Amino acid sequence: xxxxxxxxxxxxxxxxxxxxxxxxxxxxxxxxxxxxxxxxxxxxxxxxxxxxxxxxxxxxxxxxxxxxxxxxxxxxxxxxxxxxxxxxxxxxxxxxxxxxxxxxxxxxxxxxxxxxxxxxxxxxxxxxxxxxxxxxxxxxxxxxxxxxxxxxxxxxxxxxxxxxxxxxxxxxxxxxx
Numbered sequence: 660x661x662x663x664x665x666x667x668x669x670x671x672x673x674x675x676x677x678x679x680x681x682x683x684x685x686x687x688x689x690x691x692x693x694x695x696x697x698x699x700x701x702x703x704x705x706x707x708x709x710x711x712x713x714x715x716x717x718x719x720x721x722x723x724x725x726x727x728x729x730x731x732x733x734x735x736x737x738x739x740x741x742x743x744x745x746x747x748x749x750x751x752x753x754x755x756x757x758x759x760x761x762x763x764x765x766x767x768x769x770x771x772x773x774x775x776x777x778x779x780x781x782x783x784x785x786x787x788x789x790x791x792x793x794x795x796x797x798x799x800x801x802x803x804x805x806x807x808x809x810x811x812x813x814x815x816x817x818x819x820x821x822x823x824x825x826x827x828x829x830x831x832x833x834x835x836x
Contacts, residue, residue, distance in 0.1 A: 677827050687733050690755065692803065693740035699800050700737050701726050706775040707805070708735065710768060711757065745801045754804035762793045762809045769795045769807075789813060 694700035696733075704726065705715065713728040713735070720738070727736045747753045759765055767780045772779045772795075779797040786792065794808040817824070824830035 677825060689736060690725075690754075691736045691738060692752075692799075693739050694799075695740050695744070695801050697724055697726070697737065697739050703777070703800050704728060704735070704737055706777060707772065707799075710771045710775065711759075711807075740801075745803050747804055748803070752803070754806055756794075756806040756808055758810050758814070759809050760810055764806055765793055765795055765809050772797065808831035 692700075707835055708715070708728040711730070713730045716727045716729075718725055718727055723739060725736055725738045727734055729735075731745060734749065759768060762782065769782055770780050777797060780795050782795050784791070786795050789811055791813075792808065794806050794810050796806050820834065823834050826833050
């Protein structure tokens, strides 16, 4: 694993202490994606999220059609956009990354996406992100960047050693190996 910075201050402000009263987020509940063509995007997300073992419901909200895809952990919903085009470098969502168990699962997703007619990169290591960062990349019909990443050692370690991360900023620098 790549070592992390040993900084404990940012611009002269000590940010290493956790606030005394906190509420833990237990999951990302849902994310809404506004799409330019609901029918086209629905076909795309049916294929992608079906491969990723999601389920789907059709539940209009406020008189507008919405498609809701969900699994045991979260929900991804699509709804009609009210104009405009997606720009990953404008304020807003840059990309959406979903995590799978391991490198083999990333490769299986890539194979299944291609079989469904969806162009994707090959599974590859991206050491600029982390030594074990293995992922694929593809885009939705509106150009939203999507990524599938293998669960990394640091993520596993974070879950296992969560209670030892007692600082807000760069908490790993204070954890004994």
